[in-house]
Amino acid sequence: MTVLTVPSTPFDDQKPGTSGLRKQVGVFQGEHYLENFVQSIFDTQEELRGGTLVVGGDGRFYNREAIQVILRMAAANGVKSCLVGRGGILSTPATSCVIRKHQTQGGIILSASHNPGGPNGDFGIKFNTANGGPAPEKVTEAIFERTKSVDEYKTLDTEDIDLDTLECFTLEEMHVEIIDPVADYADLMADQFDFDAIRELLAGGFRMAFDAMHAVTGPYAKEIIENRLGAPAGTVMNGTPLEDFGGGHPDPNLAHAKELVAKTEGDNGLDFAAASDGDGDRNMILGKNIFVTPSDSLAILAANATAFPAYKDGIPGVARSMPTSQAVDRVAEQLGLECFETPTGWKFFGNLLDAGRIAFCGEESFGTGSSHVREKDGLWAVLAWLNLLAVRRESVAHIAHAHWARFGRNYYSRHDYEGVEKAGADTLMNELRGSLDDLPGHDLGGLTVSYADDFSYTDPIDGSESLNQGIRIGFENGSRIVFRLSGTGTVGATLRVYIEAFEPDPAHLQLETQEALADLIVIARDIAHIEEFTGRTEPTVIT
Ligand code: VG1
Ligand code: CO
Numbered sequence: 333m334t335v336l337t338v339p340s341t342p343f344d345d346q347k348p349g350t351s352g353l354r355k356q357v358g359v360f361q362g363e364h365y366l367e368n369f370v371q372s373i374f375d376t377q378e379e380l381r382g383g384t385l386v387v388g389g390d391g392r393f394y395n396r397e398a399i400q401v402i403l404r405m406a407a408a409n410g411v412k413s414c415l416v417g418r419g420g421i422l423s424t425p426a427t428s429c430v431i432r433k434h435q436t437q438g439g440i441i442l443s444a445s446h447n448p449g450g451p452n453g454d455f456g457i458k459f460n461t462a463n464g465g466p467a468p469e470k471v472t473e474a475i476f477e478r479t480k481s482v483d484e485y486k487t488l489d490t491e492d493i494d495l496d497t498l499e500c501f502t503l504e505e506m507h508v509e510i511i512d513p514v515a516d517y518a519d520l521m522a523d524q525f526d527f528d529a530i531r532e533l534l535a536g537g538f539r540m541a542f543d544a545m546h547a548v549t550g551p552y553a554k555e556i557i558e559n560r561l562g563a564p565a566g567t568v569m570n571g572t573p574l575e576d577f578g579g580g581h582p583d584p585n586l587a588h589a590k591e592l593v594a595k596t597e598g599d600n601g602l603d604f605a606a607a608s609d610g611d612g613d614r615n616m617i618l619g620k621n622i623f624v625t626p627s628d629s630l631a632i633l634a635a636n637a638t639a640f641p642a643y644k645d646g647i648p649g650v651a652r653s654m655p656t657s658q659a660v661d662r663v664a665e666q667l668g669l670e671c672f673e674t675p676t677g678w679k680f681f682g683n684l685l686d687a688g689r690i691a692f693c694g695e696e697s698f699g700t701g702s703s704h705v706r707e708k709d710g711l712w713a714v715l716a717w718l719n720l721l722a723v724r725r726e727s728v729a730h731i732a733h734a735h736w737a738r739f740g741r742n743y744y745s746r747h748d749y750e751g752v753e754k755a756g757a758d759t760l761m762n763e764l765r766g767s768l769d770d771l772p773g774h775d776l777g778g779l780t781v782s783y784a785d786d787f788s789y790t791d792p793i794d795g796s797e798s799l800n801q802g803i804r805i806g807f808e809n810g811s812r813i814v815f816r817l818s819g820t821g822t823v824g825a826t827l828r829v830y831i832e833a834f835e836p837d838p839a840h841l842q843l844e845t846q847e848a849l850a851d852l853i854v855i856a857r858d859i860a861h862i863e864e865f866t867g868r869t870e871p872t873v874i875t
Pocket of ligand 1: 351444445446447614676677695696818820821
């Protein structure tokens with residue numbers, strides 16, 4: 333084998349964030365940028381030598397070029413075989429599924445998830461370990477350390493391979509198999525849920541839509557929802573993955589999936605609608621005239637776990653990321669389940685899932701999942717809701733209202749201040765951090781602070797510690813405000829403010845969310861001096 337060793341210079345900005353390394357496309361197109369990061373993966377993940385690697389992405393601009401680069405480098409670095417999604421396509425949860433099913437040594441996912449794509453958009457790369465999950469912090473730190481000194485990379489001088497036919501190739505000594513990106517994942521979904529019951533529901537006049545947002549879930553949703561479950565053709569909207577996601581933000585929320593939301597409104601609104609993001613790991617759940625917050629969705633699915641064939645005997649426990657509302661905590665308490673609060677990012681659920689301590693977990697950022705894979709899974713959540721609706725034969729609104737009546741309601745909203753100046757955002761967080769010690773016992777806007785801290789987490793399985801994961805201010809009445817800076821953006825800084833109020837009174841379960849949270853929103857703005865440090869009077873996006 334003729335391996336080329338190409339000299340390069342290390343970059344100082346290749347630290348993975350909440351979910352992999354994300355940069356504007358132009359940065360990744362820069363000479364040796366992608367190569368240095370990939371070489372750092374091979375240099376630190378020794379089991380890949382002689383092992384099998386899964387490679388795929390969300391189909392965004394630069395996906396195909398990056399895959400060719402990675403395949404050549406994999407061969408030159410002694411990887412024995414690669415499984416590659418046809419057309420370079422593999423959703424994030426499908427990658428996790430393929431790694432686990434074929435027991436590979438890991439996978440590389442090319443995606444910047446919900447960030448816009450296209451030549452002027454973002455690109456990203458992420459390494460998943462043999463359990464199918466995002467690399468834990470000790471792995472991403474080792475990769476980052478290596479990027480600081482890597483000064484050459486190994487590759488081959490070979491032609492591009494054809495990514496579009498289901499065939500096997502060899503790249504020098506490495507075996508490459510182009511696989512159907514959908515088949516293994518669709519089979520896994522059929523094992524998890526009662527497809528017969530869902531088929532019956534869909535055949536009985538139930539009206540739904542799924543918006544793939546021109547991103548990766550189109551082929552998955554068409555195969556599962558239309559072909560296997562029999563929904564009418566056209567149920568899947570925007571179902572062809574495009575390199576620029578049709579110019580939109582492939583982010584399923586009330587701000588970016590307006591067309592879909594409109595279909596659920598009014599007397600003739602659809603019974604059910606859902607959407608997923610760029611790489612297929614997020615989900616948004618809507619019913620007729622109702623939006624189910626991701627935090628509520630997690631709580632409702634956890635409370636109904638035995639409705640799903642894969643969990644008919646119940647679940648051991650649940651977990652949520654710290655800023656996610658405490659709705660699921662109430663379910664865990666009533667049902668006697670273990671409940672964990674982890675830092676933001678799916679990588680923190682991996683150990684708990686592997687150890688069998690939890691089966692369901694979720695994040696407020698439209699992420700929900702279970703132990704069937706080690707990533708959050710958009711279509712899994714959509715199918716879980718369909719399964720639940722098929723079993724209960726009640727509307728989405730009825731299920732949500734009944735849930736609140738039983739467990740109380742956690743009103744919840746996230747306010748994002750996107751693209752603010754980094755220095756101002758850092759000062760805001762530092763000032764706030766500095767004021768925490770004095771807050772407990774104090775009155776803020778008529779509410780008494782019960783605790784104020786900068787969240788830190790010790791993994792209960794391997795003892796690893798993660799500090800500075802976001803500022804929490806909790807009040808005696810159960811309300812909570814959380815502040816943190818995004819770790820996925822590529823321009824400036826994004827301040828996220830998470831606001832939550834608990835309401836047990838059955839007479840107050842139907843308020844409008846922003847109204848129910850109005851007092852807390854003012855407290856949050858004042859205590860953090862948001863206008864002073866960001867120059868903004870209003871958030872960019874409210875979800
Ligand atoms: C955001 C979300 C976080 C999620 C992460 C990756 O991170 O808040 O909950 O795990 O995106 O999701 P941040 O650091 O920007 O708040 V995805 O679908 O972009 O892979
Ligand atoms: Co995503």
